[in-house]
Amino acid sequence: MWPAKVQRQFDIAQAVGNDALENVFHAPYSKLLNTLFPVDTDFTVIPNFQEINSAKGADYLVTFEIFLENRPVFVLELKHEKDFSIKSKRSAADDQLRGRLGDLIDTCPLPVLHGASAFGTKFCFYSITKAGLVLPEHTPASLEYMIDTAPVDRWNCDILTDEGEAELRRIVEVITTECAQLPQ
Numbered sequence: 001m002w003p004a005k006v007q008r009q010f011d012i013a014q015a016v017g018n019d020a021l022e023n024v025f026h027a028p029y030s031k032l033l034n035t036l037f038p039v040d041t042d043f044t045v046i047p048n049f050q051e052i053n054s055a056k057g058a059d060y061l062v063t064f065e066i067f068l069e070n071r072p073v074f075v076l077e078l079k080h081e082k083d084f085s086i087k088s089k090r091s092a093a094d095d096q097l098r099g100r101l102g103d104l105i106d107t108c109p110l111p112v113l114h115g116a117s118a119f120g121t122k123f124c125f126y127s128i129t130k131a132g133l134v135l136p137e138h139t140p141a142s143l144e145y146m147i148d149t150a151p152v153d154r155w156n157c158d159i160l161t162d163e164g165e166a167e168l169r170r171i172v173e174v175i176t177t178e179c180a181q182l183p184q
Contacts, residue, residue: 081120
């Protein structure tokens with residue numbers, strides 16, 4: 001179970017009528033990631049916000065990148081929960097995270113860089129190896145047929161369920177264990 005202060009932030013974000021902040025999930029994810037990667041360690045949680053008029057599009061919310069000192073070890077891209085049902089938004093989210101992992105893999109100190117795409121509390125976990133293999137496998141588009149290149153069931157993990165929490169904690173444990181084994 002997530003700590004009460006983390007769960008409370010998610011409860012606030014999901015409250016009916018909570019429209020004081022357009023990006024209500026920034027606070028709970030910031031608190032969650034700083035719980036998993038504490039501030040008194042060599043890990044740093046860095047939020048990266050979309051620039052106005054950026055080529056990445058208005059639907060891009062925020063990326064939280066976790067660094068070990070100055071090297072990336074985990075990336076979380078957060079999207080509007082309301083956009084989850086839109087195929088093109090899921091496809092863009094999938095492409096953006098794959099691209100960001102590809103940008104960062106060469107500077108990652110680990111053999112695998114982990115990431116996640118989130119629409120609200122729905123997660124899809126990703127990984128990329130130094131050889132460039134990205135999982136889950138990419139679904140190619142078709143020139144003749146409309147294909148859902150980022151199907152809904154790819155985001156099969158809810159971070160507020162026991163299973164979702166366990167999976168995120170497992171990935172964080174892999175990251176922290178591998179980081180602890182790096183030469184100083």
